[in-house]
Amino acid sequence: MHILGLNSFHGDSAACLLTDGRIVAAAEEERFTRVKHWAGFPETAIRYCLEEAGLRLEDVDRVAVNHDSSANLWPRLAYVVRSRPRPGAILDRLRRRRRRADLASHFERAFGTGRLRAAVEGVEHHASHLASAFFGSRFAESLALSVDGFGDFASTAWGIGRGTSVEITQRVLYPHSLGIFYQGLTQYLGFPDYGDEFKVMGLAPYGEPRHVEPMRRLVTLENNGGFRLDLAHFRHAGGDLELMWSAGAPRFEPLFSPALEDLLGPARAPGEPITQRHRDLASSVQAVYEETFFHLLRHAHAGLGMASLVLAGGCAQNSVANGKITRETSIRHTYVQPASGDAGGAAGAAMAAWARLAGTRPQPMDHAYLGPAFGDEQYAACLEARSAELRGQSCTQERLVDEDALCRKVAGLIAGGRVVGWFQGRMEWGPRALGNRSILGDPRRNDMKELLNAKIKRRESFRPFAPSILREAVADWFTIDDDVPFMTHVYPVRAERQALIPAVTHVDGSGRIHTVSAQGNPRFHRLITAFQGLTGVPMLLNTSFNESEPIVCTPAQALDCFVRTRMDCLVLGDRVLLRPTA
Secondary structure, three states: OEEEEEEOOOOOOEEEEEEOOEEEEEEEOHHHHOOOOOEOOOHHHHHHHHHHHOOOHHHOOEEEEOOOOOOOHHHHHHHHHHHOOOHHHHHHHHHHHHHHHOHHHHHHHHHOOOOOOOEEEEOOHHHHHHHHHHHHOOOOEEEEEEEEEEEOOEEEEEEEEEOOEEEEEEEEEOOOOHHHHHHHHHHHOOOOOOOOHHHHHHHHHHOOOOOHHHHHHHEEEOOOOOEEEOHHHEOHHHOOOOEEOOOEOOEEOOOEOHHHHHHHOOOOOOOOOOOHHHHHHHHHHHHHHHHHHHHHHHHHHHHHOOOEEEEEOHHHHOHHHHOOHHHHOOOOEEEEOOOOOOOHHHHHHHHHHHHHHHOOOOOOOOOOEOOOOOOHHHHHHHHHHOHHHHHHOOOEEEEOOOHHHHHHHHHHHHHOOOOEEEEOOOOEOOOOOOOOEEEEEOOOOOOHHHHHHHHHHOOOOOOOOEEEEEHHHHHHHEOOOOOOOOOOEEEEEOOOOHHHOOOOOOOOOEEEEEEEOOOOOHHHHHHHHHHHHHHOOOEEEEEEOOOOOOOOOOHHHHHHHHHHOOOOEEEEOOEEEEOOOO
């Protein structure tokens, strides 16, 4: 049975194909359109999934979408009666709902009339998130939690995953949302784009939580584990906020009201210098988020009594909070869905549909390498097409088919201070580069962050870079010994090791860890092992292969990024493209 899962007309539009309970392909539409967080119908991602599986659209047995307009219907109607939104806002929402519901016409325009024969079913937004996390894990049973902005009139849901089902026991409904709290404060701090919350998370360790007391007025903790926003400080509940969920990048008007500036002072304008006040505000945002998150989690754990947790929703990308779960609660094991945001809802909808239809549990997600892969012929053709341009930049090319020789060569370049674009195998699913679409550097260099930002990334200097570390070396370098294959947790670096790896140790002594096993990614593991042989350090600095764009998908996109930046080396499969030293 083939089930196509979709996240459409929402941020991070995506498609996922499940065949006989196993995910065979998944990708975000942004990787093909080259527009970050692209929202709309994920036509190209669907085409990729079908091609990867060798299927036609006619072969699909079921389409599952991570949206159910009938979910939470009575609370939704009651809210409309109470709040009386303006007629224009109601019409806008109806138009958006009609566009999302009319999938058949979108399939007809993209693939031709009559080719979609499968029934389309909606899976509630948070049920999709929870399914993606629970069925992605190997836990027989667990506490399951989804936290994000909004979906199907809810912002948060938790319950129990057991066997072939996830039972939701409690929800936090619109307009109260921890995701909206964080997004609104992110905008207030001068980061207006959809998905900018990670900038506040990266800025927070540079400040102190000096504004926690006034900020606590924004979120009231409830005895049942839930929470409520002080809606006077936010605009979303009024019904007159313009949102854009059509094709293109999602766009939000400011979510915070003038009352927030009365409470906390003037908002930072985009591009305005970041002061210590802004750093302290970021620290306070993270602190209040964590207070609310752990209040919710402790209550859910006390009521349901599970030692394991699965986590999804956009807020599950708060890797700083994730790294404190075992310290702040009685939970001992966690699984965070690698595509925990709305893209991952495509996988969750497909998995939930499979479990219901087949009566068996889908296969777990032990890896996130589910996107397109390319062969050496494609690498060679890509390089040949731009050979004159590359010769003009005095680039040299070499092919090393012996994997040990390739890894020794690249490890030596990195140890010598070179910045390397590393393009291998299948593209990652989710927002993190996990060793197949990565830019790599030497974690020992004090100046590596500055080099990367100057040469390639051109991003805020306060944002950290991740350590990709051999799984067997984790306990020697971090204060935990755990599998973190999806770069979803921040953990403290051992105090005596921090000075040895300054490029991947954040200002608070932590690192967003990515554990690499020989089984999970053999070539990347071998590269890090080669670097360890040269330096004694069993890790590499790893950041996503992009420059103010979505992570690269194709060899041509990787080569474009190499050419327009000052990257030193590009590795496409076995082929090494090297710029001369300055």
